[in-house]
Amino acid sequence: MGSIFNLQQVVNGLQLGSIYALIALGYTMVYGIVRLINFAHGDFFMIGAYAAYGAFFLFNAVLGGSGLPMAGIALVLAMAASGGVALLTNRLAYKPLRYKPKLSSLITAIGVSMLIEYLFSAIPFIGPSFRAFPDILPSRPIQIGPNATISTHALIDIGVAAVLMIGLTVLVRHTALGKAMRAVSQDKDAAKLMGIDVEKVIAWTFLIGGSFAGAAGLLAGMTYPRIFPFMGILPGLKAFIAAVLGGIGNIPGAVLGAYIMGVAETFATAYNSLLGEGIAFAILIVVLLVRPRGILGEKSADKI
Amino acid sequence: MKRTLSIVALAMLVALALVSCAPKGPAEIVIGGVGPVSGEAATFGKSTQEGCELAVEEWNAKGGVLGQQIKLVYEDDKGDAAEGAAVWTKLIQQDKVVAIVGTVMSKVSLAGAPISEQYGVPMISPTSTNPAVTFADGKLREFVFRACFIDPFQGTVGAKFAFDDLGARKAAAIFDVGNDYTKGLSEFFRDTFIALGGEIVAFEAHATGATDFKAQLTKIVQAKPDVVYISDYYNDVALIAKQLRELGFTGPLVGGDGWDSPDLVKLGGEAVENGFFTNHYSKDDTRPEVQDFVKKYTAKFGAAPDALATLAYDAMNIMLDAIARAGSTEGVKIRDALKATDFAAVSGRTMFDEQHNPVKAAAIIEIKGGQQVYRTTVAP
Numbered sequence: 161m162g163s164i165f166n167l168q169q170v171v172n173g174l175q176l177g178s179i180y181a182l183i184a185l186g187y188t189m190v191y192g193i194v195r196l197i198n199f200a201h202g203d204f205f206m207i208g209a210y211a212a213y214g215a216f217f218l219f220n221a222v223l224g225g226s227g228l229p230m231a232g233i234a235l236v237l238a239m240a241a242s243g244g245v246a247l248l249t250n251r252l253a254y255k256p257l258r259y260k261p262k263l264s265s266l267i268t269a270i271g272v273s274m275l276i277e278y279l280f281s282a283i284p285f286i287g288p289s290f291r292a293f294p295d296i297l298p299s300r301p302i303q304i305g306p307n308a309t310i311s312t313h314a315l316i317d318i319g320v321a322a323v324l325m326i327g328l329t330v331l332v333r334h335t336a337l338g339k340a341m342r343a344v345s346q347d348k349d350a351a352k353l354m355g356i357d358v359e360k361v362i363a364w365t366f367l368i369g370g371s372f373a374g375a376a377g378l379l380a381g382m383t384y385p386r387i388f389p390f391m392g393i394l395p396g397l398k399a400f401i402a403a404v405l406g407g408i409g410n411i412p413g414a415v416l417g418a419y420i421m422g423v424a425e426t427f428a429t430a431y432n433s434l435l436g437e438g439i440a441f442a443i444l445i446v447v448l449l450v451r452p453r454g455i456l457g458e459k460s461a462d463k464i
Numbered sequence: 465m466k467r468t469l470s471i472v473a474l475a476m477l478v479a480l481a482l483v484s485c486a487p488k489g490p491a492e493i494v495i496g497g498v499g500p501v502s503g504e505a506a507t508f509g510k511s512t513q514e515g516c517e518l519a520v521e522e523w524n525a526k527g528g529v530l531g532q533q534i535k536l537v538y539e540d541d542k543g544d545a546a547e548g549a550a551v552w553t554k555l556i557q558q559d560k561v562v563a564i565v566g567t568v569m570s571k572v573s574l575a576g577a578p579i580s581e582q583y584g585v586p587m588i589s590p591t592s593t594n595p596a597v598t599f600a601d602g603k604l605r606e607f608v609f610r611a612c613f614i615d616p617f618q619g620t621v622g623a624k625f626a627f628d629d630l631g632a633r634k635a636a637a638i639f640d641v642g643n644d645y646t647k648g649l650s651e652f653f654r655d656t657f658i659a660l661g662g663e664i665v666a667f668e669a670h671a672t673g674a675t676d677f678k679a680q681l682t683k684i685v686q687a688k689p690d691v692v693y694i695s696d697y698y699n700d701v702a703l704i705a706k707q708l709r710e711l712g713f714t715g716p717l718v719g720g721d722g723w724d725s726p727d728l729v730k731l732g733g734e735a736v737e738n739g740f741f742t743n744h745y746s747k748d749d750t751r752p753e754v755q756d757f758v759k760k761y762t763a764k765f766g767a768a769p770d771a772l773a774t775l776a777y778d779a780m781n782i783m784l785d786a787i788a789r790a791g792s793t794e795g796v797k798i799r800d801a802l803k804a805t806d807f808a809a810v811s812g813r814t815m816f817d818e819q820h821n822p823v824k825a826a827a828i829i830e831i832k833g834g835q836q837v838y839r840t841t842v843a844p
Contacts, residue, residue, distance in 0.1 A: 168686070168711070172678035289506040290699055292731040301712045307686060311710035384675035384703060385731060394673075429670075429679035433641055436679065437671045 164430040168308040170423060175314040175383070177422025178321035182376035183399035184406070184414040185328065186246075186369030192345040192409035193365045194258070196265050200249055200273040202396015204242040204370045207276070208377025209293065209387045210286060211241035216294045231296050231382075235320075238378040239371035245276075246370020247363060255359065280389035293385035317379045324372060325415060332411065337364060345409065398425070401444045407457025416455060492535045493528070493793060495520070495783065496555035498566025498576065499776075503543030504673075505697045507725040508568045508772050512590055513538050514765050515776030516565055519784070529784050530791070537561060541572050548572035552579040561585065562793040565779045568772065570594035570645040577608045584795035586802060588783050590775035591744070593618055593721065594648050598820040607795065609802050609820040611779040611809070612744050613844070615645070618720055619652025621742045621826045621842045622693060626718050627660045629840075630740075632690035634665045638680055638704060639695045642672035649695040649720050665689050670700075677707050685711045693718050698725040701739075702732030709735045716740060724771045729834050739831040740839065744771040745811040746827040748838035757810045771811070778809035 183205050190198045212234040223230045253272050257265045281288040297316065301309035332338035340361045343351040352358050380395065381387050398421060406417025421440060429436025447454065497516045501509035520536045528534050537559045541548035548567060555561045556579065564580060564587040567573050573592035577600075580587040588609040589597060595614045598605055626632045635657050639646040647669075654664050665687035668680035681704065684692060692708060694701050694717055701723055708717070716738045723741035732739075747758050747768045757777065761769040769777075782805055787793065790801035807814045814822045828839040 164683070166682075166686075168682045169679060172676075172682060175678070176676055289502050290504065292702075292727060295733055298734075299706070299710050301710055303712070309710075309712045313710065380675075385706070386675060386699060386703060426676075426679045429674075429676075430683055433668070433670045433674070433680060437674070 164427055166307065167305050169426050169430055171304075171308060171310050171314060173423030173426035174419065175317045175422070176426060177419035178317045179376050179380050179383070180395065180399045180402050180422050181321050181415045181418035182324060182372045182379070183395060184403040184418045185325070185411065186373045187400050187403040188406075188408055188411060188414035189341075189365050189369045191403070192411075193341065193362055194254070194265075195262065196254065196269065197400065197408075198254075198369075199266075199269040199396070199400075200276060201246075201369070201373055202392035202394075202399070203273050203276040204246050204373035204392075205377045205380070205395060206280070206387070206389060206392035207245050208238035208242040208374025209381040209391065210280070210377075211374065212238040212296075212378040212381055213291060213293060213387060216296065220294075226294075226296050226298060228297075234296060235375060235378055238374040240374070242374025242377065243367045243371035246366040246373075250363060250366040255362075277389050277392070286389065288389060290386050290388045293381040293387050295385070296382055313383050317383060320375060320379060324375060328368070328372075328411065331368075337361070341365060398440045401440050401447075403454075405443060405447050405454055407454030410454065410456045410458075413454055413456035491532050493530065493532050493787070494535045494537060494559055494561045495780070496559060496561035496564040496566070497536055497538040497776075497780075498541050498548065498551055498555070498564060498572075499538070499568050500543035500572070501538075501540035504699055505543055505569065505722070505725070507698070507727050507770075508591075509540060509543075511770050511772035512566070512568055512776035514761070515590070515769065515773035515778075516780045518761060518764060518773075519777045519780035523781075523784050529788050530793070534784065539566075541567050541569075541576075543569055543572065545571050545575040549575040549579060552576040556580075556583045556585050562795070563587065563783050563787065563798060565590065565776065565783055568592065569643075570597060570648075571643055573597045574600075574644060577605050580607045581605050584799075586783070586786075586795055586798045588779045588802070590779040591721065591772055592645075594644050595819070595821075596644070596648075604819060607799055609782075609816060611775050611782060611811070611814065611822065612721075613824045613826060614821050615649045615720075616652050617844055618742050618826060619649050619654075620656040621828070622649075622718050622720065623653045623656035623660060623662075624842070625740065625742070625828055626691045626693070626716075627657060627662055630691055630716050630718070632662065632716075634663050634687075634689045635691050635693055636666035636668070636684040636687060636689035637664065637693040637695065638668045638670060638677065638684065640672050640700065641669035643696075645722070646695040646697075650693060653693050653695070675703060677704050678711065681707050681711055681713075684708070685713050689715070691716050691718055695720050695722065697722040698728040699731065702728055702730075702736060705732045705735035705739065714738075721771060724829075724836075726767070726770070729831065736831045737833075741829055741831075742826045742842075743829050744824070744827070745774045746829055746836070746838040746841075749827070749841075753808065753810050774810050778807075778811050778814065782807050782809065782814060 215234040215237040280286050299311045299313040301311050340356045344361045402417035402421040403414045406413030428439040499509035499512040520534050539551040568591050570592040573589045586607045590611050593615045598608045637650045639650040666684040719741040786801040790797040812824045825843045830837045830839045
């Protein structure tokens with residue numbers, strides 16, 4: 161038992177949870193604004209990882225293979241690429257269906273997801289096989305207790321996630337855009353009557369949510385340096401469950417849900433590796449049966 | 465109008481039938497090849513395909529086999545058992561191959577072997593080391609052979625190396641729970657290590673396709689082993705090694721032939737230093753057959769051959785040699801010729817025992833300075 165519930169495993173869970181948190185934030189933001197579960201969100205995560213990989217190849221000669229400048233450029237490119245693709249899918253796939261039945265948007269989201277995955281598999285220099293993610297910031301363990309270490313990768317994962325989450329909170333609470341986002345998520349039509357350009361706010365939401373997924377992609381590529389076009393499916397699904405756990409549509413809820421998910425998955429895997437794989441889905445079933453609105457979510461009539 | 469149409473259709477059908485009855489080109493012998501060209505161990509597939517191609521090219525240059533040129537049809541099993549079964553059936557039924565050289569992964573060979581048995585098409589796996597491929601449920605698979613040693617031997621070599629050479633008394637192991645090869649190999653390692661007097665302090669499984677092993681590795685590190693046995697393929701080994709080092713483990717790592725890939729160091733970097741694995745061959749082996757082969761292969765493909773390529777080359781040569789000795793392409797005759805094989809393969813002299821397994825030595829390779837360095841050979 162001691163090898164399951166101990167400080168090291170908690171650290172492991174927090175590291176995993178940070179990556180889930182960044183992805184879950186995108187899910188929850190988009191749901192909050194347009195009541196759409198964007199199943200393609202996991203693929204924005206994948207695009208971020210590949211964009212960072214590409215950044216390495218473009219700037220390797222100039223900046224050297226590892227170090228902060230390289231990592232910085234990779235982060236910027238990953239977030240830009242994912243945010244850009246998110247913006248594009250909103251414009252091309254979701255906007256035309258904005259005022260049509262919700263089911264159409266849902267199915268379209270699944271279609272977009274598969275399109276991105278198979279497109280990336282087919283492009284030869286991205287390709288279907290695994291790719292080794294370059295060692296952009298080598299990892300070193302730091303002793304934090306008699307029996308626990310935290311690696312520099314874990315610190316970076318938790319740190320970057322924290323910074324981005326704080327940035328988002330500032331955006332949502334203290335800027336005009338944030339206020340508009342909160343307004344649109346409360347009541348889209350009333351916001352329009354108040355003179356808010358709803359489509360523009362939605363576009364910004366996709367951009368920010370997508371770029372967070374891209375950042376998560378870079379962190380995942382760095383921490384688990386093996387990328388392939390379908391890498392977004394499972395993390396995307398788990399992050400979605402995390403968002404549901406915390407209350408879909410609720411930003412702090414997404415973060416809470418993600419960290420709970422990360423720690424739970426780590427403990428479960430330590431007990432039995434197959435249980436670890438299934439625990440996310442077990443959590444989903446329990447949440448939907450016991451408290452469908454999630455931990456911090458508000459009661460609402462129906463959610464598809 | 466209708467009548468004219470039906471006459472025209474009938475004429476076209478007749479013409480088509482006549483055309484397809486036209487005589488074909490000179491007869492060829494079709495051999496099938498199967499490997500994981502894409503998927504979790506893509507370098508394995510690439511290497512085995514190259515090894516097969518080199519062998520076929522050499523035979524064809526010398527006039528082919530039984531007076532006919534050899535055509536190699538190489539298929540991708542994607543490292544998946546279901547895909548492997550489909551590909552096996554396709555090769556036998558559609559391409560009408562007389563023999564199959566394949567495949568790499570034990571879990572896929574286990575899917576293809578029953579199909580070979582069913583159709584009586586002999587197969588030789590270059591690298592599947594799980595014993596059940598040739599001998600399952602107390603029965604020998606008549607048409608299935610392999611060119612490599614098997615895991616009971618490989619696990620034993622690994623355990624002895626860890627105990628005697630590395631001086632380890634406490635070992636931990638991690639393996640892929642959904643992969644027969646890794647599971648079997650870890651179990652053989654464990655049994656021998658315990659029999660030698662060592663202690664297994666942790667025996668952890670991970671799900672197939674997982675990328676985060678921290679939970680299990682934390683348990684391993686906290687049990688304080690002297691050595692960790694990682695029986696996975698190179699992709700997973702690299703990630704596991706990295707995460708082990710991140711958790712503070714500095715001891716040696718030992719593994720099996722699944723480590724053999726240029727991508728191991730690419731993915732694992734410094735984490736796989738002080739790593740050792742049992743393998744079928746080493747390019748540093750001074751025997752002339754080995755050096756000859758290394759030269760030929762490097763000239764054609766631009767890089768030194770790994771064990772996968774070498775064994776594929778050997779397996780293809782063994783199969784073609786058997787067909788030549790059988791004097792026929794009939795499955796049963798080829799099988800009998802295979803049983804009587806005594807072939808000087810690059811990876812060592814190959815003769816099959818009653819379970820269609822060759823008795824061969826293992827090489828131990830160390831990862832030092834980002835290179836594969838030959839350490840020693842262990843005879844059975």
